Amino acid sequence: MEAPATPSGSSSNGSAGAPSLLTSHPLVDYLLSLEEGGSLTPQVLNLLFAALLGGPPSREVGAALAERIVQIKRPNTLPVLLAAICHFPEHERKDRTKTQEQRDKLNNVYMDGLTLLDKLAAKSVSNLALCVATQESFHRWRLPCALLDCLPQVQNQQFLVNALRLVQTLGNYSVYVRDIKQLMLALKKEMDKGVSTRSIHYLKTLKDMTHRTGPHDFFHFDGQQSGMKVPPLESWPSGGYTYCCWFRVEDFHDPKLRTSDHSYEPRLLSVLSDTGSGLEVFFCGQ
Numbered sequence: 001m002e003a004p005a006t007p008s009g010s011s012s013n014g015s016a017g018a019p020s021l022l023t024s025h026p027l028v029d030y031l032l033s034l035e036e037g038g039s040l041t042p043q044v045l046n047l048l049f050a051a052l053l054g055g056p057p058s059r060e061v062g063a064a065l066a067e068r069i070v071q072i073k074r075p076n077t078l079p080v081l082l083a084a085i086c087h088f089p090e091h092e093r094k095d096r097t098k099t100q101e102q103r104d105k106l107n108n109v110y111m112d113g114l115t116l117l118d119k120l121a122a123k124s125v126s127n128l129a130l131c132v133a134t135q136e137s138f139h140r141w142r143l144p145c146a147l148l149d150c151l152p153q154v155q156n157q158q159f160l161v162n163a164l165r166l167v168q169t170l171g172n173y174s175v176y177v178r179d180i181k182q183l184m185l186a187l188k189k190e191m192d193k194g195v196s197t198r199s200i201h202y203l204k205t206l207k208d209m210t211h212r213t214g215p216h217d218f219f220h221f222d223g224q225q226s227g228m229k230v231p232p233l234e235s236w237p238s239g240g241y242t243y244c245c246w247f248r249v250e251d252f253h254d255p256k257l258r259t260s261d262h263s264y265e266p267r268l269l270s271v272l273s274d275t276g277s278g279l280e281v282f283f284c285g286q
Helices: 018-022 025-034 042-053 061-065 076-086 088-094 101-124 127-132 143-153 157-173 175-190 197-208
Strands: 267-272 276-280
Touching: 018 076, 025 175, 042 061, 042 076, 042 101, 061 101, 076 101, 076 127, 076 143, 088 101, 088 143, 101 127, 101 157, 127 143, 127 157, 143 157, 157 175, 175 197
Parallel strands: none
Antiparallel strands: 267 276
16 A cells, blocks of 8 residues: 655645645654554554644653644644554554464554544544545545545454544545545445345445534634735724624634744634724633
């Protein structure tokens, strides 16, 4: 299996540090060893998640996910991370010489990767949006499609269950027609062999993807030049305007990872003249 090439330049956030994480020796050694049957290690998995979260690789990812707010900062890492996890079928075929205990230990790293990615995606709407988005830098790559492409080669039931749980989590937020077609095609192939545990897992995923908590319709603003803009007001009515909304703030951290002295103050409402004077309602501090 060939891992996708890392795009040149910095991440979409323009953050410093991503190239050094993605070119560190353990990761490069692993990616180069894929064709020779190299297996994913906890060290490499932690390194990939550190790159995804934009943090130092020294911190264990499980501890990071225990925090209330954990945001994906470098979504361009997702294709590399999933390529490593979806190398599992090849890893299974080439590890027949190892003992069962050794195989179980290696398998758990791949299972942990899927479980951690599922938990990370479910942490916030912003994370879900980034996980289902198209990665233009990787030839319009999408995580759900890439994961579903991997599943027909998977024989391990636990890996299949963990992978479909991630597909369900993403599908509860947003699902493309192509995703449904891939799931239905996989289900048909399994049903052609007769009813099995695998086909039941696919059917359960399709059913559970229809369940959703929270509002069904909403605007999601990621804090990067996002919002609603109305046409200029020629005159202000004598009675004024009433502004009413329900809102939820997931994170007060600057999504652009700026390191300036100015605090991050996301705007809720701005009514300004051409000269910049007027009224603004914004969040200040935590």
